[in-house]
Amino acid sequence: MPLVRISLAWIAICFSWHAFADFPTAKSLFEKQEYQLAKPRLEKLAELGHVEAQFLVSRIYAEGLGTEIDINKAYAWTLIARDRDHPEAAKQYLALRRKLESRRDGKEAFSELNSKFGEDALFGNLYPIANRFVVGSGAKIKAIRQDEPNFPSYFERGGVSAWAVVHYDINEDGKVENAKVIASFPVDGINEYVLRAVNSWRFEPPRDLYGDTMRLEMQLHSFQINAAQGSQSRRFNRDNQEYLDAIAAAARAEFAEYQYLYAILAESNILKTENPLEWYQKAAINGHQTAQYRLAQCLITGNGCDKDRSKAINWLAVAAEGGNPKAAYLLAQELLDSNNVNFEPRKAARYLELAALQEYMPAIADYASLLAMSDDPQIYNPNKAVSLAEQGRAIDPNHPDLLSTLGVAFIELGQQGRGEAMLQQAITEARKRNWATQNFEDLLLDYQTSVAGMN
Numbered sequence: 001m002p003l004v005r006i007s008l009a010w011i012a013i014c015f016s017w018h019a020f021a022d023f024p025t026a027k028s029l030f031e032k033q034e035y036q037l038a039k040p041r042l043e044k045l046a047e048l049g050h051v052e053a054q055f056l057v058s059r060i061y062a063e064g065l066g067t068e069i070d071i072n073k074a075y076a077w078t079l080i081a082r083d084r085d086h087p088e089a090a091k092q093y094l095a096l097r098r099k100l101e102s103r104r105d106g107k108e109a110f111s112e113l114n115s116k117f118g119e120d121a122l123f124g125n126l127y128p129i130a131n132r133f134v135v136g137s138g139a140k141i142k143a144i145r146q147d148e149p150n151f152p153s154y155f156e157r158g159g160v161s162a163w164a165v166v167h168y169d170i171n172e173d174g175k176v177e178n179a180k181v182i183a184s185f186p187v188d189g190i191n192e193y194v195l196r197a198v199n200s201w202r203f204e205p206p207r208d209l210y211g212d213t214m215r216l217e218m219q220l221h222s223f224q225i226n227a228a229q230g231s232q233s234r235r236f237n238r239d240n241q242e243y244l245d246a247i248a249a250a251a252r253a254e255f256a257e258y259q260y261l262y263a264i265l266a267e268s269n270i271l272k273t274e275n276p277l278e279w280y281q282k283a284a285i286n287g288h289q290t291a292q293y294r295l296a297q298c299l300i301t302g303n304g305c306d307k308d309r310s311k312a313i314n315w316l317a318v319a320a321e322g323g324n325p326k327a328a329y330l331l332a333q334e335l336l337d338s339n340n341v342n343f344e345p346r347k348a349a350r351y352l353e354l355a356a357l358q359e360y361m362p363a364i365a366d367y368a369s370l371l372a373m374s375d376d377p378q379i380y381n382p383n384k385a386v387s388l389a390e391q392g393r394a395i396d397p398n399h400p401d402l403l404s405t406l407g408v409a410f411i412e413l414g415q416q417g418r419g420e421a422m423l424q425q426a427i428t429e430a431r432k433r434n435w436a437t438q439n440f441e442d443l444l445l446d447y448q449t450s451v452a453g454m455n
Contacts, residue, residue: 022256022286023050030056035066041287046077048285048318049122054081055089062096071099072109079110080118125314128298128305130277133267141170141216142204149197149223151190159232161240162189163224165268166198172213173433174203182264185243194223205434213435215362217326218297222268244271251279259283260291267304277304284315292319293327313342325355329363336370345370349379356388364392365401372409382409400430404440411447420444 021029021041029038039060045053054077060067062074075096082089100106115121154160164184169177179198181191198221205213227233247265250258263279265271277298283291292315298304299312313334319327328351334340335348349370355363372385386409389402396402403426411419423444430437 022288023053023254026053027056030065033065035060039066045285045287047117048126048287049084049117049119050285051081051084051086054084054117055086055092058089058092058096062092071096071101072106073113075100075106076110076113080114083114083119126311126318127281128277128295128308128311130275130305131302133276133304141174141206144174144202144204146201146203147197149190149193151193151225155225156227159227159230160189161225161227161233161236162186163222163240163270164190164194165220165222165264165270166194167264168198168201168219168221170203170206170216170219172205172215172435174205176201183247183261183270185240187243190223190225207436211436212439213433218294220264220268222270251282254282254286256283256286256288256291259286260288260294263291263294280304284318287322289319289322289324289327292316292322293324293330296327296330320351320354323354323358325358325360325363328352328355329360329366332363332366336366345374345376346378349374359395361392361395361399364388364395365399365405368392368405369401369408372405372412382412385409386413398425398429400426400433400435400440403429404443408443408447416447420447423447 023045026038026041026045029035030042039057042053042056042060046057058074058077058081059065060074061070061077063069075093078089078093078096082093097103097106151160162185165182166179167182168179171177176199179195181195184191184194206216208214227236244265247258247262251262259279260283262271262274263276263283266274266279267276280291280294280298284295295305296312296315296319299306299308299315301307313331316327316331316334320331332348332351332355335342335344335351337343349367352363352367352370356367368385368388370379371381371388374380385405389405389409392399392402403422407419407422407424407426409419410416410422423440427437427440427444430440
């Protein structure tokens with residue numbers, strides 16, 4: 001567990017946060033001599049281990065491009081890039097070494113940067129160790145209804161071939177949310193049929209180790225229609241390969257969105273020979289926030305890479321500070337765990353607020369609850385809790401957690417009867433949704449006992 005604390009300190013100290021830009025975007029700014037825009041973007045990518053970005057950052061400091069010349073920093077970044085086998089770094093290193101006013105200062109600058117962003121630091125704090133991806137091997141969940149898509153009968157008669165990959169979430173009620181076709185071929189060919197099917201799926205409410213209901217994010221499912229061999233099938237195979245080759249070309253050209261897409265296709269076995277983790281990591285290093293979140297999932301579950309809680313938290317921090325609401329929410333859960341050495345409720349409140357501002361429902365519910373129940377005066381704000389919970393009820397009017405938070409907040413504001421009624425309503429709604437009710441019942445009993453004691 002101490003490793004996790006060291007890791008969070010490392011991530012807080014090391015990284016500077018700016019708007020997302022993948023390497024082609026940042027490099028384009030550099031080539032257009034828009035160095036003040038390019039510099040922060042390239043530095044962020046360099047800090048995540050993008051070798052070409054590291055070399056360009058060394059040039060920025062060596063040549064004073066959009067900033068003052070800093071030979072020590074240039075020397076340090078050049079050494080880091082050289083250690084990662086950048087083809088031009090060795091030559092630049094020799095030139096910069098002659099320009100150093102103090103060899104000791106240069107070595108100190110390198111030592112400081114290398115301890116944060118060098119190869120050993122990144123492999124120790126961020127980069128996962130690969131194992132095998134197994135689609136559907138995440139949290140155990142029982143399907144109540146999981147119908148296959150109802151494709152038109154003429155698909156079979158016409159020899160239609162197609163595939164689609166879908167991401168979806170499962171909420172605390174076991175219902176599907178946010179179903180989205182990530183990729184398909186022919187493009188949009190079967191999207192409406194697979195989305196209709198996925199949105200109709202129902203599962204038993206997912207539960208954590210304590211039996212409380214929970215969400216499952218970014219579940220993955222692929223659909224394929226394979227026609228019998230013939231001219232239609234051969235044409236599909238040819239066109240499909242051209243489509244996949246185009247995605248591969250964009251991924252290898254370092255467009256982060258396509259690197260992420262390529263990873264999904266590999267994980268879904270649409271691509272048979274690629275390693276999904278390799279491409280998720282490339283996209284994550286290239287600044288893709290969802291890929292960063294996906295790496296954190298991998299490190300938490302052990303599906304696709306070895307489990308490593310410390311690295312997972314670091315990737316969540318990177319993605320959360322970049323604006324990803326799901327990462328911010330998961331990171332907040334870690335910071336709110338009183339059994340965790342990283343217990344930091346104030347920092348958790350900040351991450352929950354970031355996610356709530358993007359209308360991410362789990363964050364709205366948890367942030368409102370924290371505001372209503374915290375014993376920290378810098379967090380406690382029952383009036384704000386009421387406002388936020390009502391905002392959430394515009395999305396889900398009878399959400400048990402929101403009703404419970406309103407109940408607590410009203411009691412904290414001196415409205416005992418109204419608060420108890422809300423808590424009772426939360427219990428009723430939780431039963432309807434097949435949620436565990438013990439926590440809601442305990443809250444109601446505690447407040448009723450407190451009032452009885454006062455009388």
